[in-house]
Amino acid sequence: MAAPQISEIDVLKKSLRRKMAEYRQGLSSENEEKLRGFLLKEILAQPAQKIAAVWPLAEEVDLRPLCHALSEAGRQVLLPETTPKGSPLIFRRWTPSSSMIAGRFGTSHPEGEIEVPDLVLVPFLAFDRSGYRLGYGGGYYDRTLAALNVPAIGFGFAGQQIDAVPTGPYDIPLKTIVTEYGVLQTDNPKSL
Numbered sequence: 210m211a212a213p214q215i216s217e218i219d220v221l222k223k224s225l226r227r228k229m230a231e232y233r234q235g236l237s238s239e240n241e242e243k244l245r246g247f248l249l250k251e252i253l254a255q256p257a258q259k260i261a262a263v264w265p266l267a268e269e270v271d272l273r274p275l276c277h278a279l280s281e282a283g284r285q286v287l288l289p290e291t292t293p294k295g296s297p298l299i300f301r302r303w304t305p306s307s308s309m310i311a312g313r314f315g316t317s318h319p320e321g322e323i324e325v326p327d328l329v330l331v332p333f334l335a336f337d338r339s340g341y342r343l344g345y346g347g348g349y350y351d352r353t354l355a356a357l358n359v360p361a362i363g364f365g366f367a368g369q370q371i372d373a374v375p376t377g378p379y380d381i382p383l384k385t386i387v388t389e390y391g392v393l394q395t396d397n398p399k400s401l
């Protein structure tokens with residue numbers, strides 16, 4: 210019973226992923242600065258010291274200015290190294306002088322020490338009001354959040370919101386999502 214259910218959801222997610230990736234290309238990046246501003250404020254309001262950000266992939270919100278701002282504010286910045294499929298991400302220390310090396314699926318990561326974050330920023334292709342998200346399909350963030358059990362903040366453009374992301378048994382909803390309009394607290398009791 211469980212197996213066919215999962216694969217149906219995987220198929221649904223795959224077609225939605227294609228649609229949302231195409232749609233995101235059309236979203237304006239004019240508001241990126243606003244989004245980063247809200248995100249920085251939200252992060253600095255939390256006590257977390259080791260913040261896992263991401264190095265941008267095409268069409269994603271560019272968090273590089275935020276990485277610099279966090280570093281200037283005295284917080285540690287970590288970036289994910291994309292591990293083999295099926296395993297959680299690992300995070301490495303980044304500083305403004307780090308050089309980036311090429312990794313899996315077009316991602317890049319710094320050479321710094323491996324560290325465990327106490328707050329994770331999570332990218333997505335789509336999200337819904339309950340805090341569920343659609344990623345690139347690696348299951349990386351679901352595995353990582355399940356393993357870490359630390360707070361997570363999703364970030365993306367308001368235009369990426371859809372009615373309901375199809376969810377499987379491993380999907381972990383986000384409690385907080387930041388868009389260019391501000392901070393959205395989702396009301397999902399299952400969220401981190």
Ligand SMILES: Nc1nc2c(c(=O)[nH]1)N(C=O)[C@@H](CNc1ccc(C(=O)N[C@@H](CCC(=O)O)C(=O)O)cc1)CN2
Nearest residue numbers: 263264265266289291314316332344345346347349350
């Ligand atoms: N900036 C950023 N970094 C990130 C993520 C992210 O979403 N954004 N990740 C979030 O998880 C992880 C990388 N996950 C990824 C998973 C799949 C693909 C990807 O391009 N997949 C191919 C299909 C690969 C295959 O054949 O299986 C594709 O979609 O064409 C890219 C990144 C870690 N780093």
Ligand SMILES: Nc1ncnc2c1ncn2[C@@H]1O[C@H](COP(=O)(O)OP(=O)(O)OP(=O)(O)O)[C@@H](O)[C@H]1O
Nearest residue numbers: 222343344345346347348349350351352355377379
């Ligand atoms: N904790 C987990 N344990 C086992 N399988 C998992 C886990 N998390 C996700 N998966 C599986 O990994 C596959 C990809 O998951 P999903 O489609 O939710 O990825 P995604 O959320 O789009 O990607 P990402 O988290 O990398 O941004 C699915 O088949 C899912 O069931």
